Amino acid sequence: MSQIEPISPWTNDLLGYEKLGETFTRLIQTVDDSKVISIEAGFGHGKTFFRKAWAEHLRQSGEVVVEVDAQRSDHSGDPVVTFLGALLALLPEEEKNKVQKIGVIGKKYGGVAVRTVAKAVLKAGADEAIDAISGQLGEVFEGQEALQSMADSVGEEMSKTAAQMIATQLAAEKAIQKELPAQLDALKDELTKGKDTDRVIILIDELDRCHPEYAIALLEAMKHVFDRPGYVFCLMVNADYLEKVAQHRFGAHGEGERYLDKFVDLRLALKATAQRKAEAAWQLVMKRLEIGTPYGDDPAFSVQAAAELVGKIVKASSLSFRQIERVLDRVEVALRCYVDMPLDRSLLVWMAFKEAGCVVQEEWLPRIALTPEIAEKFLNVDRWENREKAQKQEYERDQFVQKQCAPLLRLDDSAYRLPPPEGGGEYFGWAKVLKGLGPHYIPDHENVLSHAHALMAD
Numbered sequence: 001m002s003q004i005e006p007i008s009p010w011t012n013d014l015l016g017y018e019k020l021g022e023t024f025t026r027l028i029q030t031v032d033d034s035k036v037i038s039i040e041a042g043f044g045h046g047k048t049f050f051r052k053a054w055a056e057h058l059r060q061s062g063e064v065v066v067e068v069d070a071q072r073s074d075h076s077g078d079p080v081v082t083f084l085g086a087l088l089a090l091l092p093e094e095e096k097n098k099v100q101k102i103g104v105i106g107k108k109y110g111g112v113a114v115r116t117v118a119k120a121v122l123k124a125g126a127d128e129a130i131d132a133i134s135g136q137l138g139e140v141f142e143g144q145e146a147l148q149s150m151a152d153s154v155g156e157e158m159s160k161t162a163a164q165m166i167a168t169q170l171a172a173e174k175a176i177q178k179e180l181p182a183q184l185d186a187l188k189d190e191l192t193k194g195k196d197t198d199r200v201i202i203l204i205d206e207l208d209r210c211h212p213e214y215a216i217a218l219l220e221a222m223k224h225v226f227d228r229p230g231y232v233f234c235l236m237v238n239a240d241y242l243e244k245v246a247q248h249r250f251g252a253h254g255e256g257e258r259y260l261d262k263f264v265d266l267r268l269a270l271k272a273t274a275q276r277k278a279e280a281a282w283q284l285v286m287k288r289l290e291i292g293t294p295y296g297d298d299p300a301f302s303v304q305a306a307a308e309l310v311g312k313i314v315k316a317s318s319l320s321f322r323q324i325e326r327v328l329d330r331v332e333v334a335l336r337c338y339v340d341m342p343l344d345r346s347l348l349v350w351m352a353f354k355e356a357g358c359v360v361q362e363e364w365l366p367r368i369a370l371t372p373e374i375a376e377k378f379l380n381v382d383r384w385e386n387r388e389k390a391q392k393q394e395y396e397r398d399q400f401v402q403k404q405c406a407p408l409l410r411l412d413d414s415a416y417r418l419p420p421p422e423g424g425g426e427y428f429g430w431a432k433v434l435k436g437l438g439p440h441y442i443p444d445h446e447n448v449l450s451h452a453h454a455l456m457a458d
Contacts (some may be wrong), residue, residue: 009060038267064197068205212249277324305346311337351446
């Protein structure tokens with residue numbers, strides 16, 4: 001019986017990250033000690049997609065993978081608890097055995113950890129187990145009675161609560177320094193039992209969206225508490241943002257120093273080439289902008305033409321993929337809100353990206369030059385004042401219409417807003433474009449985009 005091939009996690013890989021994932025996997029598979037690796041990209045560059053796809057790729061390659069969404073765990077307040085909960089959740093034993101293991105680690109680490117880790121592993125509906133574990137708290141802090149006696153000998157100023165707080169802190173420090181490392185080693189051995197790897201890979205995402213204090217505490221816990229052989233941490237992070245957070249918290253570092261360098265052993269970049277971003281944007285346009293009423297039947301007004309234009313713009317821009325999507329959102333909203341109005345998709349695309357601050361060249365869409373001002377200029381030709389000058393202006397007018405506005409010459413007559421020609425004749429092409437379209441072609445599309453922008457949240 002043939003084995004079923006696993007589904008590729010890279011099916012929706014618009015930015016071409018699969019090759020990077022394969023390369024990073026080969027790198028990870030050479031690591032046999034503790035390692036912290038940052039995979040860096042700005043906001044909107046696909047870090048979360050990469051993390052999810054790469055995690056599954058690693059699993060299919062035989063690795064043990066834990067995924068941590070730091071933003072979701074921010075509320076816990078304790079990154080050590082977050083990591084423990086995520087690791088314990090992977091254990092293959094039945095829920096009862098998991099609870100027993102939680103009890104062992106929890107007693108060493110502290111009562112708060114017991115409840116929080118239990119919730120992380122058992123999810124909802126396991127309050128009885130949590131209460132059962134919490135019932136063991138009398139055994140947690142071996143030094144409480146001694147510390148209380150010490151407090152009594154110092155004087156009445158030290159309350160029982162203060163002594164218990166000190167005991168709790170000392171017990172936690174003891175756990176972190178002496179007992180927790182051995183337990184982490186045992187936990188790693190159990191997670192990798194029967195596998196061809198002795199690594200546990202922990203992928204951390206959304207660290208740059210946490211509260212600054214929690215983000216820093218997580219980095220410190222990762223480096224100082226979980227610095228054990230076989231634990232490999234991979235941070236999906238916007239490094240520039242975290243550096244700003246650290247500088248605000250601790251002040252500026254020396255020249256050439258970065259806060260992340262204290263915690264990260266190897267820095268990697270998650271980069272999509274301009275070509276891949278352009279191809280991904282092309283696909284988005286083809287998928288999302290095939291709606292509404294085309295401005296005309298000419299191929300210049302097709303969704304394919306708009307997609308090709310977006311590709312050129314994206315190659316020349318520094319926008320993140322999320323920013324590209326945001327610009328296309330605006331065009332899509334415009335097309336959907338004015339579905340019965342003939343609209344030039346490419347013109348909307350050109351305008352939307354220009355307003356987003358992108359470099360857009362007129363040669364990519366020559367008809368963008370048909371502004372009301374230009375139309376009026378070419379229409380104000382005095383044929384009687386200076387015949388030679390008038391002929392030159394007429395030549396420039398005809399050249400402009402033929403070269404800059406050729407697709408606009410091939411519209412249905414109903415598209416031109418002109419009264420019936422006198423004498424039952426037919427308008428010249430230049431008159432159709434300059435008189436029939438010039439005053440409103442650009443303004444109509446500007447108004448449509450402006451209305452769409454007003455509907456969208458910032």
